[in-house]
Amino acid sequence: MANTGSSFAKPGVVVGQPFWLLAELTYRCPLQCPYCSNPVDFAKQGTELTTDEWIDVFRQARDMGAAQLGFSGGEPLVRQDLAQLIKASRDMGYYTNLITSGIGLTEKRIAEFAEAGLDHIQISFQAADEEVNNMLAGSRKAFAHKLEMARAVKAHGYPMVLNFVTHRHNIDSIDRIIELCIELEADFVELATCQFYGWAELNRAGLLPTKAQLERAERITSEWREKLEAQGHPCKLIFVTPDYYEERPKACMNGWGNLFLDITPDGTALPCHSARQLPVQFPNVRDASLKHIWYESFGFNRFRGYDWMPEPCRSCDEKEKDFGGCRCQAFMLTGNAENADPVCGKSEHHGIILAAREEAEMAALGMDQLQYRNEKASRIIAKV
Amino acid sequence: MTVALHQTPVFRRGYRFQFEPAQDAHVLLYPEGMIKLNGSAAEILKQVDGQRDVAAIIAALEAQFPGFPTLKDDVVEFIEVACGKHWIELR
Ligand code: SF4
Ligand code: SF4
Numbered sequence: 001m002a003n004t005g006s007s008f009a010k011p012g013v014v015v016g017q018p019f020w021l022l023a024e025l026t027y028r029c030p031l032q033c034p035y036c037s038n039p040v041d042f043a044k045q046g047t048e049l050t051t052d053e054w055i056d057v058f059r060q061a062r063d064m065g066a067a068q069l070g071f072s073g074g075e076p077l078v079r080q081d082l083a084q085l086i087k088a089s090r091d092m093g094y095y096t097n098l099i100t101s102g103i104g105l106t107e108k109r110i111a112e113f114a115e116a117g118l119d120h121i122q123i124s125f126q127a128a129d130e131e132v133n134n135m136l137a138g139s140r141k142a143f144a145h146k147l148e149m150a151r152a153v154k155a156h157g158y159p160m161v162l163n164f165v166t167h168r169h170n171i172d173s174i175d176r177i178i179e180l181c182i183e184l185e186a187d188f189v190e191l192a193t194c195q196f197y198g199w200a201e202l203n204r205a206g207l208l209p210t211k212a213q214l215e216r217a218e219r220i221t222s223e224w225r226e227k228l229e230a231q232g233h234p235c236k237l238i239f240v241t242p243d244y245y246e247e248r249p250k251a252c253m254n255g256w257g258n259l260f261l262d263i264t265p266d267g268t269a270l271p272c273h274s275a276r277q278l279p280v281q282f283p284n285v286r287d288a289s290l291k292h293i294w295y296e297s298f299g300f301n302r303f304r305g306y307d308w309m310p311e312p313c314r315s316c317d318e319k320e321k322d323f324g325g326c327r328c329q330a331f332m333l334t335g336n337a338e339n340a341d342p343v344c345g346k347s348e349h350h351g352i353i354l355a356a357r358e359e360a361e362m363a364a365l366g367m368d369q370l371q372y373r374n375e376k377a378s379r380i381i382a383k384v
Numbered sequence: 385m386t387v388a389l390h391q392t393p394v395f396r397r398g399y400r401f402q403f404e405p406a407q408d409a410h411v412l413l414y415p416e417g418m419i420k421l422n423g424s425a426a427e428i429l430k431q432v433d434g435q436r437d438v439a440a441i442i443a444a445l446e447a448q449f450p451g452f453p454t455l456k457d458d459v460v461e462f463i464e465v466a467c468g469k470h471w472i473e474l475r
Contacts, residue, residue, distance in 0.1 A: 017406055019418070065406030067418055095400060095413035120398055120415040159398025161415050187398060188415055234396070234470040 007296040013305040016254065017065030018261035018294055021094075022273065023054065025082070026074040026265050046266030051081045053285070057263055058089045060290035066261070069094040074265070077104040083116045090117030097122060099163075102149045110149075114156050121153045122161040150184045161188040166217070167207035168360070174217045178224050182235055191221060192240035208360040211245050244353055248318065249325025249341035256303035256327065261294065269293045271300055274328040278337050303327055303337075310338055312346045387463050389439040391474040393432050399471055401429050412471055419471075428462050432472060438463060 009015075026048055049057070058069065069089050076082060077100055090096050098113065102123045110121075123146065153160045162181045166174065174191065181189040193214070194207055209217075221239045228235055243250045253260045257271040267285040270276055282299040283292075294300055302308070306319055313324040324330070325341020333342045334349045342349040395401060400413045410426035412419045421429065427449075431441040442456050449455065466472045 020416075065404075067404060067406070067411070067413060068416060070416070093402065093404075095415075095418075097416060119400065119413075122415070157397055159396075159415050236470075 008298045008301040009296050010301055010305045010307070013301075015295060015304065016258040018061055018259070018290075019066060020068045020070070020260045021058070021061045021066040022070045022072060022260070022262040023057070023076075023085075024072055024074065024262065024264050024273070025054070025076045025079045025085070028074050028078045046268075048265045049263075049267050049285070051084055053267065054085055055088045057267075057285050057290065058085075058092060058094065060285075061261060062089075062092045062094060064291060064294065067093075067095060068097065070097045070099050072099040075101055075104060077109065083109075083112050086113055086118045087116040090119070095119050099124060102146045105149045105152075107152050110152050110156050110158075114158070118158070120161065121158050122163055123150055123153070124163040125165065147184065150186075154185050159187040160185070161190060162186040163190040163192070165192055165194045166209070167194045168209040168213060169207070171209045171213050171217050174220050175224075178221065178237065182228075182233075186235060188236050188238060190238045190240065191217070193242040208244070208356060210360050211357070214242070214245060243325075243343045244356065246343055247345040249322050249329070249343040251322045252326045255323050257294065257300040258304075261290075269297075269300070271303075272328065275299075277328060278331055280337070308338055312344075312348075313340045316346065387438055387460050387467070387474065389442075390437050392434065392437045393441070393463055393466075393472045393474055394434045395432060396470055396473050401432070414471075424458070425462060428459055429466075429472075434475075 061069075071082065071085065076098065079085070082098075086096055086098075096117065096119045098118055098120070099122045113121075125146070150160065150162065162184065164177050164181075166177075170177075171193070177191070178189065193209060218239055218241070221237055225237050227233075228237070253272055260272060262270040262273045262275075263285060264270065264276065268276070268282050269285055269290070270282055275282070280299050280302050283297040285293065288297065303323075306314070309319065309324055313319050322341075322344075325343055327337045329343065330339045330341050331337035333352050334347075339349065340347040342352050344350065398414055402411065402413065403409075404411045404418075404420075407420055410421045410429065412421060412429070427445065428441065431444055436444070438460065442459050445459060446452075446455055452458075463472070463474075467474060
C-alpha cells in the first residue's frame, strides 16, 4: 500500500484514542430503503472481511483504547458469524452493541447473542421505514414483528435503545412514538431528524420539518422528560437537535479522527460513516495496521488540526469549538470539503441553508397548490 | 431517593463496571457511552456484587480504609446519586 510507512501525522496535533469502533459488517440488507445511507455502488465494493480479519481488527482497536464496539451494516444479522464476532470482542472487554433494523432477528438469535455476551441491542426505525408509517397510521399488524422483537430483546435482559428517525411527515406524531417506546420499556430513546440524506435530497423528498414542527417536537419531548423524571422512570429520551435551524454548526464527532473509527465491510477505515463520499483516499485494514491508519495515514490526518482551513474558519475564534463543522456537509453543499459548514452564518454558502428553510415553509402549502400557482402564473404571462 | 442500610445495590442491566487500561481508570460502560470514575467511586462500586447490602459495603470499606469519619455518609450519598442516575438499583 502506497501510504504504508510514510506518515502524514501533524506535529503538535494531539490525537485522541479511537474510543468508538463501528464495524459495518456487510452492505447486504434484506430491505431496500430508498434513503439508505450505504453507498449506491455497494455492489462494486471489495469482498467482505473474513471472521478472522474482523477479530484481528477488534484486537488492534482494543489495544488502542476502543471500548465501545457497534455492529452495524447493511443489516449485520446477515453475517452468519455474528455470534462468533460478538463472543470474540466481548472476551476482549468491549461493550458490544448490535444496531439492527430488527428484520431477520429471531428469539433464537437473540438468545444466541446473549450467550455470546452481547451487551445491548438497538433497533432502528428508519424514516423511510414502511413499518413506522404503518404504526403511525394505526396499523399495528404490519408493525408486529418489530414490536415482538423489541419485547424479546427486553425479555432476554438486554438494555434496549430505540432509535427513531423523524421527518416532516411523522414528527408531529412524536408523542405517540415516545408513548410506544415507553410501553416497550426502552432504556434509551433516540429521536433524530433525518439530516444525513443531504440537503438537496432532503428538499427534493420534502422531508425537512418546519421550524415550528421542530420546536413543538422538542417541547413535547421535554414535557415527557419531566414527567418521566418525576416518576423516577429510568427511560432516557435523547432528542438530537438538527443543526439546520442554527447559525453555528455542530462539532462533528469531537473532531476529525479523534474518537470514532468506522470500518466498512471491505476493510476501508473511515473517520465517520459518511466520509466515504469525500474525495479523500482512505486506508484499508488489509494493507496497514490500525495504528498506522489512525495516527499516520493521509485520510485520518486530512482534517486534523486547523492548517487545512480556508477563511472564514481560519481566522475564526470559534474554530476550536466546532472545527468548522461537518466536512461531509461542507462537501455535499459547497463541493469543497475544506469550506466552512454552510450551517454557519459566517459561511458565504449559508444562503443554501436559508433557502432550504424557506422551502420547508413553502412546501407546507402542499405540492398541488404550488403547481397550481405556477400554472396560473404562466397563463397570466401567456396572455400578456 | 433515600437509601436504607439493608438494601442491596446491583448494577442496572446493561451497565458494566470494569477497569480500562487505556484510561488507567475504572469506568462504567453502558449503551454507546462510558463514564470514567474517580478513585473513591471505583472503590465503592467494586463492592457492588449483588450480595452485599449497603451496611456490608460500608463495613468492608471501613475495614479497608480506616480513619475516615465521613466514609459512611459519603458512601450513602454516592449510592443515592448513582441510583438517581440509574446506574445502580436497590433491591
Ligand atoms: S435497512 Fe438500513 S441498510 Fe438496509 S436499506 Fe434500509 S437504511 Fe439501508
Ligand atoms: S467560521 Fe468556521 S470555525 Fe467559525 S464558527 Fe463558522 S464554521 Fe465554525
